[in-house]
Amino acid sequence: MMCWKNNKSVGASLMNRGEALGKPRVGRVGYINCFPIFYPLEKGLIKLSAQIVADHPSNLNSLFAAGDIEVTAVSSIAYAHQCSSCVVLPDLAIASDGAVWSVALLSRVPLSQLKGERVSLTPYSATSIALLQILLSRFYEVEVEYFYRPQGVSPWWGEPKATLVIGDEALKTIYRYLEEDELCANQKCYVYDLGAEWKKFTGKQMVFALWVVRRDFMEQHPVLLRETWLALQEAKSWSSRHRRFIAEQAQSLIRIPAEIMEDYFRHIKYELYLNGLHQFFEYAWHCGVLDSQVQAEVWRDPVVEPVKHG
Numbered sequence: 001m002m003c004w005k006n007n008k009s010v011g012a013s014l015m016n017r018g019e020a021l022g023k024p025r026v027g028r029v030g031y032i033n034c035f036p037i038f039y040p041l042e043k044g045l046i047k048l049s050a051q052i053v054a055d056h057p058s059n060l061n062s063l064f065a066a067g068d069i070e071v072t073a074v075s076s077i078a079y080a081h082q083c084s085s086c087v088v089l090p091d092l093a094i095a096s097d098g099a100v101w102s103v104a105l106l107s108r109v110p111l112s113q114l115k116g117e118r119v120s121l122t123p124y125s126a127t128s129i130a131l132l133q134i135l136l137s138r139f140y141e142v143e144v145e146y147f148y149r150p151q152g153v154s155p156w157w158g159e160p161k162a163t164l165v166i167g168d169e170a171l172k173t174i175y176r177y178l179e180e181d182e183l184c185a186n187q188k189c190y191v192y193d194l195g196a197e198w199k200k201f202t203g204k205q206m207v208f209a210l211w212v213v214r215r216d217f218m219e220q221h222p223v224l225l226r227e228t229w230l231a232l233q234e235a236k237s238w239s240s241r242h243r244r245f246i247a248e249q250a251q252s253l254i255r256i257p258a259e260i261m262e263d264y265f266r267h268i269k270y271e272l273y274l275n276g277l278h279q280f281f282e283y284a285w286h287c288g289v290l291d292s293q294v295q296a297e298v299w300r301d302p303v304v305e306p307v308k309h310g
């Protein structure tokens, strides 16, 4: 199995090679949030015959839309935009049931006072951007001026009044703020966890990303698909049984203490909460983010008994 960070020059040749070998190209969000799923696979503790493509969510969304990966986590809103060409895999997602810790709006003022202010958006997200739009316009009833910051700059680039962060950037920034209490107090930074905000207003879980398979791959390679899905399920289950160990391994990668990482891995969920997902799609439609209502089409493993969703 290969793992590589997507990069245009190397990427194309590796991807073609993968296709020739008849292995699926499997997309992995390159953040610590996916570490529990991919650690056992990348370490060979659980066998997966695939090429792993690690990247930011927005890049995975584009690669999948272009047909350059067969099975991947994509932003749930990106799935809604291309649902006719793919099918959702069950019992896997990047989700939360309340606070998620790694998707947050950092703001210099309370959220209700953001009216007319400039809000910076991370270029790496799709779902969290839609979620922020829904929360601000529908629940806080504030209209703001959004702008995308360039890739690789600090979240406060361009001096916005508030800034959206996801993934490792969110975890690291919030952890630093917590450590340097004063810094936060001096610069007045309010931290709004978007998973918690969503739960507060809707009472539902939030599905930030879900796993999808291209429809053509599903039809042409049912056995490969089944093996891939089973490996992902096994990895999820392995990590939930070894949470402390996983947190210790993650600690050195992200430089956040293992106790905190263990708590993080308790907050972040890997369940496909269809109820929360459909509620999110409905609000996205009402807010004009989606053109139509979307129902997720979930792949059913023809062999294994169906498992219950939350």
Ligand SMILES: C=C(O[C@@H]1C=C(C(=O)O)C=C[C@H]1O)C(=O)O
Pocket: 029, 031, 033, 057, 058, 074, 075, 076, 094, 095, 100, 102, 103, 124, 125, 126, 127, 128, 129, 166, 167, 168, 208, 209
């Ligand atoms: C919970 C998270 O959800 C993420 C948010 C995504 C998005 O906003 O499109 C996509 C994948 C996830 O990485 C996170 O980034 O930690």
